[in-house]
Amino acid sequence: MISLGEHGPRFYDEIRHVFSETGLLSKSPDFEYRAEQQEMAGEVASALEGQRPLVVEAGTGVGKSLAYLIPAVKYALENDKKAVISTHTINLQEQLMGKDLPIVQKLLGLDFHAALLKGRQNYVCPLRLRRAMDQVGDLFTTSEREEIKAIWDWAEGTRDGTRSDLDFEPSLKVWLQVCSESHICTQRTCGPRGNCFFQEARKKAQSATVLVVNHSLFFSMLTPEEEKEGDDEGFLVPNDFVVFDEAHTLESVAAKALGLRLSQAGLRFDLQRLYHPKTGKGLLKAIHATDAMDAAKTVIEATDDFFDEVAEAVTFNDWGRECRVHETDLVDNTLAEPLRRCWKAVEEASEDVKDETRRNELKDGARRLREMHGAVKMFLDQEDEESVYWVEKGGNEGTSLSLNAAPINVADRLRPILFGPEKCCIMTSATLGTGNQDLKYFRERVGAEHVQAVQIGSPFDYQKQMAIYVIKSMPDPRDDGYEKMLIHWIERVIKKTEGKAFVLFTSHRLLRSVADAMEDFFEKFGWRLLAQGMGMPRQKMVEEFRSDVNSVLFGTESFWAGVDVPGEALSNVIITRIPFAVPDHPLTAARLEEIEAGGGNAFMEYSVPEAIIKLRQGVGRLIRSEKDEGMVVILDNRVVTKRYGKNFLAALPPAPVKIVT
Numbered sequence: 001m002i003s004l005g006e007h008g009p010r011f012y013d014e015i016r017h018v019f020s021e022t023g024l025l026s027k028s029p030d031f032e033y034r035a036e037q038q039e040m041a042g043e044v045a046s047a048l049e050g051q052r053p054l055v056v057e058a059g060t061g062v063g064k065s066l067a068y069l070i071p072a073v074k075y076a077l078e079n080d081k082k083a084v085i086s087t088h089t090i091n092l093q094e095q096l097m098g099k100d101l102p103i104v105q106k107l108l109g110l111d112f113h114a115a116l117l118k119g120r121q122n123y124v125c126p127l128r129l130r131r132a133m134d135q136v137g138d139l140f141t142t143s144e145r146e147e148i149k150a151i152w153d154w155a156e157g158t159r160d161g162t163r164s165d166l167d168f169e170p171s172l173k174v175w176l177q178v179c180s181e182s183h184i185c186t187q188r189t190c191g192p193r194g195n196c197f198f199q200e201a202r203k204k205a206q207s208a209t210v211l212v213v214n215h216s217l218f219f220s221m222l223t224p225e226e227e228k229e230g231d232d233e234g235f236l237v238p239n240d241f242v243v244f245d246e247a248h249t250l251e252s253v254a255a256k257a258l259g260l261r262l263s264q265a266g267l268r269f270d271l272q273r274l275y276h277p278k279t280g281k282g283l284l285k286a287i288h289a290t291d292a293m294d295a296a297k298t299v300i301e302a303t304d305d306f307f308d309e310v311a312e313a314v315t316f317n318d319w320g321r322e323c324r325v326h327e328t329d330l331v332d333n334t335l336a337e338p339l340r341r342c343w344k345a346v347e348e349a350s351e352d353v354k355d356e357t358r359r360n361e362l363k364d365g366a367r368r369l370r371e372m373h374g375a376v377k378m379f380l381d382q383e384d385e386e387s388v389y390w391v392e393k394g395g396n397e398g399t400s401l402s403l404n405a406a407p408i409n410v411a412d413r414l415r416p417i418l419f420g421p422e423k424c425c426i427m428t429s430a431t432l433g434t435g436n437q438d439l440k441y442f443r444e445r446v447g448a449e450h451v452q453a454v455q456i457g458s459p460f461d462y463q464k465q466m467a468i469y470v471i472k473s474m475p476d477p478r479d480d481g482y483e484k485m486l487i488h489w490i491e492r493v494i495k496k497t498e499g500k501a502f503v504l505f506t507s508h509r510l511l512r513s514v515a516d517a518m519e520d521f522f523e524k525f526g527w528r529l530l531a532q533g534m535g536m537p538r539q540k541m542v543e544e545f546r547s548d549v550n551s552v553l554f555g556t557e558s559f560w561a562g563v564d565v566p567g568e569a570l571s572n573v574i575i576t577r578i579p580f581a582v583p584d585h586p587l588t589a590a591r592l593e594e595i596e597a598g599g600g601n602a603f604m605e606y607s608v609p610e611a612i613i614k615l616r617q618g619v620g621r622l623i624r625s626e627k628d629e630g631m632v633v634i635l636d637n638r639v640v641t642k643r644y645g646k647n648f649l650a651a652l653p654p655a656p657v658k659i660v661t
Contacts, residue, residue, distance in 0.1 A: 015045035015071045025066075025107055034459050040067040043454050044426060048075040048241065053418070053425045053451040055247075055439055057432040059458030059653075060620055064428055065100045068243050069210075073104055076209050077112055081239050083210045086218045088246035088253070089562070090118055090164065093212050101210065115201065115208035119217050120180040122162045123198035124155055127190050129178040131357050138286035139177060141279055147174045161197025173269065183364045189356065211236070215250060218242070219257035222417065233422045242418075246562075247427035248613060251410055251445045255587065258413055259387065259406035262375040263394060264307045266402075270368045271300050274346060283361055289349035295342040299369075302338040306331070307401050314391045317584070319509075321393040322404075324586035328382045330391075335376050343369035379403040386412075390586035408590045415447030431561075431616045434609040435651040441609040458653065465623050466655040469493075469633045470640050473661055477577060477636075486576060486635060487514055491521055493574055493633045499527040499550035500630075501572035504560055504618045506579050508533055511554050522552065532556055545569060561617040566624035573622045575634045578648065579614040580607055608644050612651045619652055 018024045019038035025031045040058050047054035048071055058064040069085070076083040087093050097116045105112065133152055136145055147170050158165050163175065180190075180198035190196035191203075205211050213221070213236075221236050234240045244250060275282035275296040284293045309331040314323040343366040350362035382389055387405045394400040407413055418425045432442040432455075439453040471489055475482050494501050505511040515531040522529045528551040530541045538558055542565065545553045549569050553559070560579065581588050592602035622630050632655075639645040640659055649657060 011049040011071070011075065012042050012046040015074070016042040018070060019067070028107060034061075034063060036061075036456050036459050037063045037067045040064060040428075040454075040456050041071055043456075044068045044243075045071040045075070047426055048072065048424060051241075051422060051424045053423070053448065054427070055432065055443055055448055055451050055453040056426070056428045057439060057453075057455045058428055058430060059456060059460075060430050060623065061458045061460045061626065062430075062456060064430070065096065065245070066104065068245070068426065068428060069096075069100055069104045070108065072241075072243055073108065073110065073112055073210060076241075077110060081241060082208070082237055084218070084236055084240050084242040085210060085212045086215050086242060086244050087212070088215055088249045090122070090214055092246065093118070093214055094164075096212050101212075112209040113204070113207060114210040114212065115204040116212045117201055117205045117217065118162055118214070119220065120182065120185070120198050121176070122164070123180045123201065124151065124158075124161045124163075124178055125180045125185040125190060125198065126155065126161075126195050127193070127357060128181070128184060128361075129155055131361070132177050135286050139281055139283070140174065141281065144171065144174050147171060148178070151175075151178060158197075160201070173273070176269075176273070181364055183367060184357070184360045189360070206237075211240075215244070215246075215253040216257060219254060233420070235418075235423070235425075241424035241426075243426045244428065246429055247446075248429040248431050248442065248617075250414075250427070254410045254414055254446075255406045258410065259404065260375055260378060261402055261404050262372060262379065263400060263402035264303065265394065265400045267303050267372055268300060270365065270372070271296050271303070271342075274342075274362075274365045283358070283365060284346070284349065287349060287353055287358070287362075289345075292342070292345040292349040295338070295345040299335070299338040299342045302335055306335045309334070310391060310401055310403075316393060320582075320584055322584075322586050323391045324589065325382075325389045325391060329380055331380070333376060333380055336373060339369050339373040339376075343367075343373070375403070379405060388586050388590035404586075406587050408587070408594055411445060411447035411449075413447075418446070419448060419451060430620060431613050433651065434612045435647055442613075460623050460626060460628075460653075462623065462653040462655040465626075465629050466653060467631050468619075468649075468652060468655050468657045469631060469660055470637065470649075470657065471633065471635050471660050472637045472640055474635050474637045483510070483513065483517075486510075487517055489633075489635050490514070490574060490576075491518065493572065493631075494527070494552060495525075497572040497631070499525075499552050500569060501552045501574055502559065502563075502565075502570060502621055503552065503554045503574045504576060504579075504621075505554065505556045506577045508556055510576070511556055515554050526550075527552055529554065532559065560614055560621075563621055564624055565621070566628055570622065570624075570628075571630040573619060573630070573632045575615065575618055575632065575636065578611050578636045578638055579618065580611045583607070604644065608647060612648055615648055616651055623653070 016038055019041045021033045040056060040062060043054060043056055044067060058067065072083040085096060087096065093116055097114065101114045129152060132139060132148055136148060140148055150168065151170060154166055155161065185196060185198060187199060191199045235242050273282060275284040275293045277297050277300065284296060313330050316323050346362055346366040350359045353359040353362065379389060384405065386409065387407050389405045392402045392404055394402055432439050434441045437455045439455060443449055443451060443453060475485055490503060511531065512533060515529060528548050530536065530545055530551055531554040541553060542563055545551050546565055546569050583589060583592060591606055595602040595605050619632050622632055639648045
């Protein structure tokens with residue numbers, strides 16, 4: 001492969017020297033030279049110098065955060081640009097701000113300002129909080145008043161004013177009455193006060209050299225192409241560039257951001273913020289707007305009737321929570337007129353309100369109703385022919401429905417946004433590839449077909465640190481004896497490491513069934529079982545697993561990626577099944593159909609690559625440092641009995657593979 005460094009020698013060479021055995025970083029006592037890290041840093045530097053996009057996979061242990069942060073910061077400072085760093089989650093944002101960027105500042109000795117920005121609903125708005133306290137009797141029930149008082153006390157001492165700083169989880173209803181909202185908490189109304197957490201964060205973001213966001217926020221902040229002025233070729237601001245970390249999640253995040261979701265619960269919630277007939281509370285009650293209150297009550301009743309009609313019109317299978325809608329006009333739009341009457345009544349009521357904040361609250365409520373009116377119409381008319389539409393069951397009992405839509409192919413949407421002329425977009429992750437070095441599958445999914453890709457391996461010695469076992473004698477998952485044999489092998493493998501294991505499932509139902517059946521086993525050996533879905537929050541489960549060295553964790557979707565447990569506590573990762581996506585989810589089904597319609601093989605071109613990436617993420621939980629050792633056990637014989645199985649094994653780390661018959 002021709003090095004990208006040939007196209008930008010000055011900055012490329014400078015950055016490679018920083019990461020060399022005798023360079024700037026070597027002055028730090030914690031520095032350990034890694035050729036892979038130096039290579040990645042040079043490739044990032046060259047892409048920045050050439051103002052062109054780059055896709056780079058960097059294996060676990062490379063130290064990719066510093067490999068992109070140091071060239072990004074230096075380039076931004078030297079060229080008067082803004083570096084936008086986008087991660088997948090708020091937790092990763094906070095890690096960059098609290099750990100990685102301070103290291104960069106110390107190592108480089110450069111004075112630069114970095115700012116973290118979350119979605120505005122994460123921030124408490126002091127003005128709205130004061131207004132809520134003043135109207136506490138009209139807005140909140142007795143139990144909710146305790147929450148609002150606790151938020152008030154917290155707001156007096158918090159430094160960043162974000163919900164993650166709270167030591168309790170407030171109810172959604174209470175929090176949405178006091179958080180920042182775009183049409184209420186504005187630069188004009190809240191900015192001059194100097195005490196609004198979101199407005200202050202926004203000011204810091206505008207002046208920062210480095211802006212740290214998450215993928216969802218990035219897409220919500222994008223300026224539509226048609227609204228850009230003159231030579232504005234930036235992403236979020238003119239003259240910026242972006243680095244996407246954890247880029248393997250971009251397709252799913254973009255599909256959600258560019259799609260539609262309107263839930264029955266959400267619609268009721270926004271209406272009940274205006275007026276709740278049962279409690280007699282709400283914004284409209286506070287101003288005694290009788291006509292608008294009646295209109296809100298009518299829409300609440302119409303909402304229940306409308307979603308009852310939707311429920312009658314769709315059929316869910318026994319195990320799925322989604323039902324695809326192929327035709328327009330699934331039901332009559334009986335919500336259109338009640339919503340229109342309601343938002344007009346709310347707007348009229350707001351005109352007589354002298355208090356600006358209260359008036360803005362009402363106008364914001366009317367705006368939300370207009371948006372919901374548009375969303376219902378968009379769904380029923382299926383206005384976007386390139387999207388797939390479905391109804392989804394939500395809530396524990398599956399009684400709350402939502403209307404959903406998502407673009408089938410996000411590549412066509414992302415290509416002009418991310419890879420247009422004069423735009424520099426760098427995408428990186430530890431898991432982008434499916435076995436071939438050109439990272440073709442990932443690039444095609446996000447519209448980066450013409451972007452050069454670099455694949456950089458891990459510095460870990462997988463030959464010594466890890467062994468992969470494939471249990472060939474496992475029966476087909478559809479066989480009657482499958483679950484019994486699964487339990488047999490899980491018990492046998494866990495005994496080898498005396499606990500210390502992640503057991504990764506693809507089904508919540510199977511996880512619960514196996515966990516119940518193995519209670520006596522874990523009790524006999526005194527090993528604690530932590531099972532997802534049994535009431536403990538995800539982060540708490542990880543903390544308990546780390547502290548109890550012999551414990552075992554059963555997890556599904558969210559535990560396959562993004563969990564970091566170095567050391568002895570995790571010595572064994574058990575994969576119960578190849579993680580194929582459920583083919584009957586409407587979005588997955590539509591993507592498969594699109595490939596077949598184009599003459600392709602949907603299973604090999606979509607299902608297998610997606611499962612390979614997911615499997616790589618699951619296996620990647622095991623070795624997190626150069627001192628880690630352990631075993632990966634795959635309880636799915638398809639990786640050795642099916643022709644496509646070799647693709648899975650070829651994509652895994654270069655560890656010895658042992659077939660157990």
